[in-house]
Amino acid sequence: MSNKKEREKRREERLAEEQKVSSSDNRRQRLLQMAAGAVFLVVVAVVVLVVANSSSSDSGGDSNIEEVGAVDSLFNGIPQEGLMLGKASAPVELIEFGDLQCPVCKEYSEEILPEVIENKVKSGEAKIDFRNFTIISEESVPAGAAAIAAGKQGRGWYFIELFYRNQGEERSGYVTDEFLTSIAKGAGVKDMAKWNKERKDPKTTKEVEATYAEAQKFGFNGTPSFAIQGPSTNGVELPGTLQTPGEFEEAIEEAS
């Protein structure tokens, strides 16, 4: 009788143990399935984010700023003062009259000027002074003022170059406060409150208008237009249409 009871007890214990293992197995199975589902969701989320980012950046003019690193390395180690790039002691001053919305200025900025900066500005032979010639539309004025305000914090050329590299379609309304703020942040403007105040200051707008008048005085009617002055020039001279890095370098050598 006691043997039977013992057998019964062992049987119950075995069944209880089996049930416990089985429920534990089920839970394990369920949690691992959930984990696999979570992995799938995260993979999908990352792919969606990457695709959304790569397609939104193609058209430019949005707040996803590109080429910050490329711009940083282009100007790394070159002194800047206002919108002047290069050593103050450089004998030749190349003056660029540009409009930040202008696609041709963007081409110059990306394809021609980097070589000139590398060969003539870094060496201290020349400095480049950017002046706003806001001919495209009214939106160019706040853009130019924002560049001047960035220049007051030593980030003017970073701002200009980054603007060009993220430029949208001209007159499309992309020059919003949000866009300008993103460019300023990407350009490394430290004091955003100061930048905001200065770019909206009427004095800054007047500076933009003053260089516009100056460009008209030179007889320019398109952007970018260039003027040059150095020890061998008679004050500020107009070098004509310069289209290659070689032509710019030649003009700088002649002026020095």
Next chain:
Amino acid sequence: MRMPAEGTLRRIIAFVAAVGIGVATYITIADSGGGAPTCLAGGGGCETVANSSYSHIAGVNVAVFGIIGYVLILATAFFASDAARFGGFALALGGFGFSVYLTYLEIFKIEAICQWCVASAVLMTILFLLNATRLIGYVGSDGATAPPEEADNDDTAAPEEAELQT
């Protein structure tokens, strides 16, 4: 391959998460004053990344999300339950996915590499692998018993939990 003991995994997870908290906190503090983390190996990568528009989400530095993630993962290492195993895995998985996305931004969008961000991405990857190992090896073991095939590795019992918590 022999599955490492869960206690060992939990200790390593706690250690790596603590290092992660340190790294993310440094990035947050360096950025908070309008500055940027200093790249120890030189170069301006850290400054470029910190100054980019991608460094903040809704005005909050992404490193803050990192701190929160690491703290929560650290917390899961203190408990030997399925909730902790699954929670640790889910958090590390999310952190790993986010790190993959941020690394993509650094390489293809910002075009600059910040060593501190790389360090955090590596730590999050390690945490993901450790938490995945922990989940696969020990989920369903109820904190007291390991899955049948790993029964000899069971060291998830209460005494160790107490030891970890002290």
